[in-house]
Amino acid sequence: MTTTTTDTITLDGLTKRYGGTRAVDGVSLGAGRGVIGLLGPNGAGKTTLLRMVATVLAPDAGDLRLLGLDPSRSTERLEIRLRLGYLPQTPGLYPGFTPYDLVDYVAVLKEHTDRAWRQREVRRVLDAVDLRHVMHRRIRQLSGGTRQRLALAAALVGAPDLLVLDEPANGLDPDQRLRLRSVLSQAQTVLMSTHNTSEVTALCQRVYVMLAGAITFCGTPAELAGLAAGRVWEDDRQDPQAMRSWLTAAGTYRHLGDPPAGAQVVDPTLDDGYLLLARREHR
Amino acid sequence: MSTHRTEWHAEPEELAAYLAGEASPPLAASVEAHLVGCERCRAAIAVVGGSSAEAERDASWSRLADLIDRPSPTLLSRLTRGHWYARSVVATPTMLQATLVAVLLVGVVPLVVAATAGDAGLVALLVVAPLAPVAAVALAYRDRTDPVGETSLATPAAGLRLVALRSLLVSAVAMPAALVVLGAVDLWIQDVPVHLALAWCLPGLALAAVVLLAGTTRIDPLHVAVAAGAGWALLVGTAVTVRRALRPEVFVDLIAHPSVQGAALTIALGAVLLTVARRDALAYRRLG
Secondary structure: OOOOOOOOEEEEEEEEEEOOEEEEEEEEEEEOOEEEEEEOOOOOOHHHHHHHHOOOEOOOEEEEEEOOEOOOOHHHHHHHHHOEEEEOOOOOOOOOOOHHHHHHHHHHHOOOOOHHHHHHHHHHHHHHOOOHHHOOOOHHHOOHHHHHHHHHHHHHOOOOOEEEEEOOOOOOOHHHHHHHHHHHHOOOEEEEEEOOHHHHHHHOOEEEEEEOOEEEEEEOHHHHHHOOOOOEEEEOOOOOOOOEEEEOOOOOEEEEOOOOOOOEEOOOOHHHHHHHHHHHHHO | OOOOOOOOOOOHHHHHHHHOOOOOHHHHHHHHHHHHHOHHHHHHHHHHOOOOOHHHHHHHHHHHHHHHHOOOOOHHHHHHOOOHHHHHHHOOHHHHHHHHHHHHHHHHHHHHHHHHHOHHHHHHHHHHOOHHHHHHHHHHOOHHHOOOHHHHHHOOOOOHHHHHHHHHHHHHHHHHHHHHHHHHHHHHHOOOOHHHHHOOHHHHHHHHHHHHHHOOOOOOHHHHHHHHHHHHHHHHHHHHHHHOOOOHHHHHHHHOOHHHHHHHHHHHHHHHHHHHHOHHHHHOEOOO
8 A cells, every 4th residue: 555745644554452353453544635435344443443543542553644743742643633623433422512512612622712713613613514503402402413413513623634534424314414525525634434335436535445454445436346347237036156146126136246147247336346345355 | 393373473574673683572572482383474584584495494493493492501501601621520410420429428428427426427537538539530531521522532632631620620629528528527516636637638639649640551540549449448447447446536646647648748749740741641542
């Protein structure tokens, strides 16, 4: 995996162990501006990797550079944190606060001491996620999707140069997901994990696939889909020879693997490429 | 929002005055109460507001509903408005509970015992009072303490500064509470020598500083707090057994002795200095 000095995120042999388990196993990657997607099944190590990139967790081994700075040095880490926005997998927002109070509190933690500036900034980020109309309600009154947008608003405080988002589309309805895409498309550098391949297709310039703690694919969404070129076919019955088969909404079966002679091969999607990769690594 | 029939409807100029915040208080209250049940006037207010588009109407109604549903600020919210670090302590259940537990430890329990069993109450105070700052520090380390959870760990404020501030804020409530209780006991129940009343402060500080230091290592501060509390209870229990008397003088001899106080001060200073030196380990955690 090659990296350049202009990359916003540079990981070299990053490793994190929990007991005898390597949650992240020697991951190297480089990413510049744009939206970078991290795909992988549950337990692949995505959240641990994002926590290290968010400077919440120190790696056991390897080198990490964010915005050209080294988070293991305290002064550089402070600067990174000033320019970083983080949405954890489980935001855990205190239900007794209002959205306004909560985002203002995050602005204080980010050392924005000017109260007038904070007032404008809180309204700006709540507007960005369409929550200004509920900014004075208690968080306990808000739905799961609304809370997720609120956590995203907290991450956007100060227009960070680097956004680290752990499954930002969790709990969002289709309309809210479209707004999320709009918000993220305006950010400088975004590293986000997701299970949702449609988000990757719509948003990401690059995608990494993580399996069992290691990066197994790096490329564009089209390149990931291209892994399954010539290996996807459809017919009206199940095929026991296929690596994977599933019933589509059209009532036909879609198969992944080595197509039999005369099979009707179709164009692959990102899902096909990802499933093929995950299956291959699983073997 | 339920809709029901109503005979009166707000006039456009009344709605305009309401939207502009220029309606008299009785009119504003009437319009507000009416809008809750009248879909026609909710549509009308969107038109008065400058757009008849459905989306704009919904947005106007949402803003209005927010105005109506806005919760009254609590007393704690009013007291801590503009003081965000203080608010992060008193407004979150974990820290509020920590404060209450600490006050209960150093105040109510010994007071009750003193009122019913004389010297035993003062002994109980000396046993439990040093545990209040220990509990404050241990709880300040818990992840659930922060109103924004893990998000706070990725901010510049994360680390020793936030933990120390929370510990100090809880202790700043609990320790004066203990002295007030002792004053009350001295005034109404029995004499309390000043050196006895203050003897627990330095051991409490030393134990709390050790728990603070644990946060810079891989050891869970809560485990250290439990061990420190148990160790302190064992020390006091041993003293009672050896002296065969449950009297405050026993503890004056033991705890207020210059060598014990000096050792406590040394441990406290040493642990605090080590914590400051190792603060980077706290701000950039090795544990998950």
